[in-house]
Amino acid sequence: MEEPDTEQAGLIDALAQTAFILTSALNRIAADNDLSITQLRLLGTLRGRSPQMKQLAGHLGLEKSTLSGLIDRAQRRGFVQRRPSESDKRVIEVALTADGESTARRIEADVRVAVEPIIRQLDPADRDALRVLLERMLGPAPS
Amino acid sequence: MEEPDTEQAGLIDALAQTAFILTSALNRIAADNDLSITQLRLLGTLRGRSPQMKQLAGHLGLEKSTLSGLIDRAQRRGFVQRRPSESDKRVIEVALTADGESTARRIEADVRVAVEPIIRQLDPADRDALRVLLERMLGPAPS
DNA sequence: TATTGTTATACTCTATAACTATA
DNA sequence: TATAGTTATAGAGTATAACAATA
Numbered sequence: 001m002e003e004p005d006t007e008q009a010g011l012i013d014a015l016a017q018t019a020f021i022l023t024s025a026l027n028r029i030a031a032d033n034d035l036s037i038t039q040l041r042l043l044g045t046l047r048g049r050s051p052q053m054k055q056l057a058g059h060l061g062l063e064k065s066t067l068s069g070l071i072d073r074a075q076r077r078g079f080v081q082r083r084p085s086e087s088d089k090r091v092i093e094v095a096l097t098a099d100g101e102s103t104a105r106r107i108e109a110d111v112r113v114a115v116e117p118i119i120r121q122l123d124p125a126d127r128d129a130l131r132v133l134l135e136r137m138l139g140p141a142p143s
Numbered sequence: 144m145e146e147p148d149t150e151q152a153g154l155i156d157a158l159a160q161t162a163f164i165l166t167s168a169l170n171r172i173a174a175d176n177d178l179s180i181t182q183l184r185l186l187g188t189l190r191g192r193s194p195q196m197k198q199l200a201g202h203l204g205l206e207k208s209t210l211s212g213l214i215d216r217a218q219r220r221g222f223v224q225r226r227p228s229e230s231d232k233r234v235i236e237v238a239l240t241a242d243g244e245s246t247a248r249r250i251e252a253d254v255r256v257a258v259e260p261i262i263r264q265l266d267p268a269d270r271d272a273l274r275v276l277l278e279r280m281l282g283p284a285p286s
Numbered sequence: 287t288a289t290t291g292t293t294a295t296a297c298t299c300t301a302t303a304a305c306t307a308t309a
Numbered sequence: 310t311a312t313a314g315t316t317a318t319a320g321a322g323t324a325t326a327a328c329a330a331t332a
Contacts, residue, residue: 008259008262008270010274010278011262011270011271011273011274011277012255012258012262014273014274014277014278014281015161015165015258015262015277016165017277017281018158018161018162018277018280018281019161019162019165019166021281022158022159022162023162023166036321036322038321038322038323039321052290052291053290053291053292054289054290054291062322062323062324063323063324063325064290064291064292065291065292065293065294065323065324065325065326066322066323066324067291068291068292068293069292069321069322069323070321070322070323072292073320073321073322088289088290088331088332089290089330089331089332090289090290090291090330090331090332091289091290091291091331092290092291111155112155115155115158116151118280118281119151119154119155119158119280121279121280121281121282122276122279122280126276126279127151127154128154129272129276130154130157130273130276130277130280131153131154131157133265133269133272133273133276134154134157134158134160134161134273135153135157136264136265136269137161137261137262137264137265137273138157138160138161138164138261138264139264179298179299179323181298181299181300182298195313195314196313196314196315197312197313197314205299205300205301206300206301206302207313207314207315208300208301208302208303208314208315208316208317209299209300209301210314211314211315211316212298212299212300212315212316213298213299213300215315216297216298216299231308231309231312231313232307232308232309232313233307233308233309233312233313233314234308234312234313234314235313235314
């Protein structure tokens with residue numbers, strides 16, 4: 001009972017594998033829908049919101065110039081639209097188009113379909129226990 | 144006790160947040176070391192191995208042409224070296240340099256430092272329980 | 287002057303297709 | 310012919326710096 005590092009290595013590995021599998025699933029879903037991971041994040045972020053360019057860049061952790069290009073490409077593909085703000089003429093608001101909205105909905109369903117068979121490996125009690133442990137670990141976590 | 148979807152949503156969220164936090168940590172570590180995520184994966188993959196270009200491309204899930212460019216840049220930065228195989232003159236073997244090796248070691252330490260404070264949010268018994276649940280979930284998982 | 291967004295530029299990562307050298 | 314690797318080309322994603330319009 002004196003091998004904390006060895007024990008932790010097992011947990012770190014399990015967490016890493018979990019992250020890897022979920023990220024792989026996201027990558028596959030993006031590819032299946034002919035989107036990049038970044039465009040996928042963009043669509044998810046815009047659901048129910050119409051942020052300004054600057055807010056959106058901050059939310060996605062990107063430079064404003066990077067976001068300009070991203071929105072250019074998303075707009076060219078018909079997923080989003082730019083709307084000039086009326087109160088401040090410098091500001092542009094970004095919103096999903098109907099097409100972008102339905103694509104975002106489809107992505108969300110795909111994610112659910114991908115994740116469900118994984119969590120079904122656990123019975124309901126275990127699923128609940130896992131949720132509680134993860135929430136406890138993430139909860140008061142370091143910033 | 145008849146809301147399976149709502150319950151699952153909580154678990155899916157917790158898993159997604161876990162993956163997000165771990166991926167963010169990796170991104171930050173890569174950036175702090177002035178590396179891309181791909182170069183970071185490359186260094187990790189090469190520890191203790193000297194694969195052929197084709198094997199390495201397969202391992203990383205990349206096209207051989209993509210790998211050529213990746214290795215060009217890593218070589219230019221002194222992290223890896225190309226070694227022609229003697230048994231088959233078409234083949235190139237890739238290996239870490241001493242510099243690449245020490246960088247890979249530093250990265251590994253950085254990852255441990257980043258993850259430890261997160262899992263320290265749980266007491267030892269909870270950590271073990273979490274490991275068991277994750278392994279159960281991942282274990283006989285779908286291909 | 288300060289802020290919002292775009293443009294210019296440059297680099298990494300990625301793939302497809304064509305090519306070279308070896309088997 | 311088949312295989313290993315490179316090169317040519319194209320596009321997405323990213324950042325920094327300079328710029329235009331508005332506040």
